[in-house]
Amino acid sequence: MVSLRLVSLVLISAVWLSACSGQPQQKEHYFTGQTMGTTYNVKFVSSQDIDALALQQKIDQRLIDINQMMSTYIADSELSMFNQAPSLTPFTLSPDTAFVVAEALRLGKMSGNALDVTVGPLVNLWGFGPTKRPETIPSDTQIATAKALSGLDKLVLDGVVLTKSTDGLYLDLSTIAKGYGVDAIAELLIDRKLNNFLVEIGGEMRVAGTKLNGETWRIAIEKPVTESRAVQKIISVGDNAVATSGDYRNYYEDDGIRYSHLIDPNTGYPIQHNTVSATVVHSSSMTADGLATAMMVLSAKDAQALAEIHDIALLLIVKDDDKFVEYQSPAFTQMVTIIN
Ligand code: ADP
Ligand code: MG
Secondary structure (H helix, E strand, O other), X not given: OOOOOEEEXXXXXXXXXXXXXXXXOEEXXXXXXXXXXXXXXXXXXXXXXXXXXXXXXXXXXXXXXXXXXXXXXXXXXXXXXXXXXXXXXXXXXXXXXXXXXXXXXXXXXXXXXXXXXXOHHHHHHOOOOOOOOOOOOOOHXXXXXXXXXXXXXXXXEEOOXXXXXXXXXXXXXXXXXXXXXXXXXXXXXXXXXXXXXXXXXXXXXEEEOEOOOOOEOOEEEEOOOOOOOOEEEEEEOOOXXXXXXXXXXXXXXXXXXXXXXXXXXXXXXXXXXXXXXXXXXXXXXXXXXXXXXXXHHOOHHHHHHHHHHHOOEEEEEEEEOOEEEEEEOHHHHXXXXXXX
């Protein structure tokens, strides 16, 4: 479902012991698993006596719990129950889901509704939901009907109580839930005083501290091309998260027109512009995840303005004829070290 867009350059899981005598012996632990229709990867550096298996079980359980709250693929998840509930009926959410909904609404407002977690009916209509590619391009009437079921103005969150004003509203948190999952794993590590780690779910990544050899974690941002997997840039980001959104993996073509999986909620159509990828660096993976999608939906000009007003670390790659042109916001230049 989700392609891996950020590839850690440190895929070697070989464990080697610290050469420094007198220091507690450190090693790099690595494990991987499945969640949210994709894979997760966790690396951390710690002394050898940590029970890594018990920690992985805790992480797996936390991810299962998050899915049971926020997945639209689980028929009896908390989110699915909300989606099936009648309108105008206050629905009490778990604190986790309420936190994610609040952030989705905040980012939606900040981006002038470019990020819209109620866009599901349009996503399905354009063939990017569970029903896959449509036989024909939707008609204006179909688009208007689906659009009438969407809109952040149809949701009211009061503390942990969420109310929708329309039946048929479909809340889908998948554009920021992976980031939330990354933050949740990072928190489990930090709680155990593990402060040197890399956590990744389906391309959403967060790092802290250093690798075993003392070097910073290096993150590769992919070139936004469909035919191969190549590296555009290698960066290090301190203790932060990195998210990349792009239209170069999930799309289809019809009569030479590319239909992206990202919908502009203001028009009801897949985005049609020359931004090919948007990368955001932020302390929260959830926020980076949502903002990267929002920046991709906005025009390059509006994305740059938003990044400058809100001091967001943004790297945009824009297609200009056959060339890729990069824009780095002031906050990106400040927070990020370009390695290559
Ligand atoms: P990306 O990493 O490319 O941003 P995500 O997996 O985070 O992709 O989110 C993309 C998914 O979000 C789409 O497949 C669709 O289901 C949904 N989506 C599409 N357009 C929007 C939008 N404007 N706001 C929020 N979610 C959207
Ligand atoms: Mg996203």
